[in-house]
Amino acid sequence: MNQVVTHSVNPVPTVDLAAALALQPEAEAAFAKLPPSHQREYLKWIEEARKPQTRQRRIEKTIEGLLENQKPNGTQPPAQRS
Numbered sequence: 001m002n003q004v005v006t007h008s009v010n011p012v013p014t015v016d017l018a019a020a021l022a023l024q025p026e027a028e029a030a031f032a033k034l035p036p037s038h039q040r041e042y043l044k045w046i047e048e049a050r051k052p053q054t055r056q057r058r059i060e061k062t063i064e065g066l067l068e069n070q071k072p073n074g075t076q077p078p079a080q081r082s
Contacts, residue, residue: 027066041072
């Protein structure tokens, strides 16, 4: 399994997540804009998968969540006021 450094100020995505993010520039930008704590939540959730199929499914859900502007726990952030 790919190991992620979770104690870093700016977490580094695993190889498989980085590859998936590279295919979706909008998701990659959204991930980069997340606070480090939220990045670590996504990375930890992916790393905790025991089966490769589960890991891949979690990566796909992460990409979907990033594209939908969701926090790692699946909630929508509060609407921005103008």
